[in-house]
Amino acid sequence: MNVAFFLIPKKDIVYLKEKSTMRQALERMEYHSYSAVPLIDNDGKYVGTITEGDLLWKLKNTPGLTFHNTEDIHLSEVEQHVQNLPVTIDAQIEDLISRAVVQNFVPVVDDQQTFIGIVRRREMIEYCSQLLLQRKVE
Structure with missing residues (x-):
């Protein structure tokens, strides 16, 4: 079975452009x-x-940065401490x-590395659970 079976397409998920601001990220993450x-x-x-965590570390380690001026910081300026590797x-x-052992979701890209969606850990666990139940019945 391949990734396409589990894929949640880009149009159905929340993502941000790296030129978005910290404030936009904070508000979007809070809302969802x-x-x-x-x-x-x-x-x-x-x-x-x-x-x-990335946003909190940036806030903590940037003198004078407050929630009010996070609209001046682009996400490309925020260090990413966790690398969610795509498939x-x-x-x-x-x-x-x-990857699901350490990532809540796995980003999915095409052959040109264009982002096309994600696979959430939840769907992978549900799939594995169904397989185990089927084996138990057999």
């Missing part, structure tokens, strides 16, 4: 109750994942599972 969001560049390429659309379930 997300702790991490994929980042893409102007060409639609996946460039990383921004986390609440390509033709990856297999085994490739996803190893």
Whole structure:
């Protein structure tokens, strides 16, 4: 089974452009109750994942930075402490599972590294659970 079976397409998820501001990220993450969001560049390429922790570290380590002036800081200026490595659309379930151990979601890209969506850990766990239940019945 490949990634396409689990893919949540880009149009159905929250992501941010790396030129978005910290304030936009904070507000969007709060509104959707997300702790991490994929980042893409102007060409639609996946460039990383921004986390609440990344934003908090930037706030803590930047003298004079407050919530009110986070609108002056672009996400490209925020260091990413966690690297959510993407998989390509033709990856297999085994490739996803190893990443899901440490990532809430796995970004999916096409052959040109264009971001096309994510696979959430929840769907992978549900799939594995169904497989185990089927084996139990047999």
